[in-house]
Amino acid sequence: MSKNFKRSYKFAIKTSFYITVFITLLVSVFLYLHDLLQILPIIGFVISCYLFSFFIIQYRVEHFIYKRVKKIYDNVTLLDATTLRPNQITTDMATLTREVEKFAKDKKLEIETLKIRETYRKEFMGNVSHELKTPLFTVQGYILTLLDGAMKDKAVRKKYLQRASKGVERLIYIVKDLDMITKLETGDLHLHMENFNIVELIQNSFDLLEMKAAKKDITLTFDIDYQTPIWVYADKERIQQVITNLVVNSIKYGKKSGTTEISIENLIKNKVIIRVTDNGEGIEKANIPRLFERFYRVDKSGSRKEGGSGLGLSIVKHIIEAHNEKIYVESVFGVGSEFSFTLEKSKDIPQIKAGGKVE
Structure with missing residues (x-):
């Protein structure tokens, strides 16, 4: 049978x-x-x-x-x-068996997902409170000191108010970054797509961050001399933010007298890939999958000596994904890191090939 x-x-x-x-x-x-x-x-x-x-x-x-x-x-x-x-x-009862097995698998997957989300929620709430309480306590400390009598000394008053102002600026910086990520995730932040020269935009970022890099004697450079514009189609302001965040990240964790190098290469016919490479600390393999999480820090001590909101890489990821593009990271601990992302080429505008030739 x-x-x-x-x-x-x-x-x-x-x-x-x-x-x-x-x-x-x-x-x-x-x-x-x-x-x-x-x-x-x-x-x-x-x-x-x-x-x-x-x-x-x-x-x-x-x-x-x-x-x-x-x-x-x-x-x-x-x-x-x-x-x-x-x-x-x-x-x-074959039908019932299949339904129960499907139900059990779905529930198991749902439970595992909820456990991951719960762990992430706990870490996120802990990180948010940690990030916010530092500037809040700083501002509170300076204000209380002024109220206790230091306000009468003009020199002390001015110094403490300036420091309190910096603490407030940091709070605003964190809140703005959180607001941007939320808008990117919900689709409320609309992209203004346009054609622009990515070489010029990168050079602008280099100029803005030149002094910051000079403090650690880090050189900001292209891999080759791009004499011809490379036109891409994206949100110029957001891509400027991506480049700036990646370069700032490379400076933070770069070694003294090191180098941050950016290259622009053809990926496929209608795509280019931008690579930001440094020879800094590098990232341990275990930390790479979580690099783009909000407030995730490789340094478990939670040191704030380098500043920043802890949201830079998360914002980068969300902006690139909002463009329907991909971002990648490769790193060798103690050797350096490379962050790369793709962008769409502008149509009907001459493009530069790797090595400086126009196509």
Whole structure:
């Protein structure tokens, strides 16, 4: 018999056979005692009895099982009763088994997802409170000192108010970054797409961050001399923010007298890839998957000596994904890191090939 042969059929066949044999023997004895026993009528009776028994038993068995399985579906509200049909029911309850297995897998996946989210939520709340309380306590400390009498000294008053102002600026910086990420995630921050020269934009970032890099004697440079513009189609202001955040990150964790290098290469016909490479501290492999999480810091001590909101890389990721592009990171601990992202080329505008040739 086929493996797909209904077990209820097997049950009906065997049961019908037993009933037919019993009734046939009983009728045969009765007919024999009354000298009415004939072969052909007996054969017809056997066939009729068997078929009648089979169909009645099969129908009753399926109806019996269906009613009880349907009751299970109705009681367990998470199972989808609309998927249940009478012709699906067999005595091995294959349909119910599949539904329960699917339900169990879905619930297991949901529980695992909720556990991950709960862990992330706890870490996120802890990080937010840690990031906010530092400038808040700083501002509070300076204000309380002024209220306790230091306000009478003009020099102290000015110095403390300036420091309190810096603490407020940091708070505003964190809140603005959080607001931007929220808008990017919900789609409320609309991109203003335009054609622009990515080489010029990178050079502007270099100029803005030149003094910051000079403090650590870090050189900001291109991999080659890009004499011809490379035109891309994106939100210029947001991509400027991406470049700035990546360069600032490379300066923060770069080694003294190091280098931050940016290259622009053709990826496919309508894409370029921008690489930001440094020879700084590098990132341990275990930390790479979580680099783009909000407030995630490789330095578990939570040192704030480098400043920043702790949201820079998260903002970078969200901006690139809002452009439907990809961002990548490669790093070797103690050697350096490379962050790269793709952008769409501008259409109908000459592009530069790697090495300086125009295509």
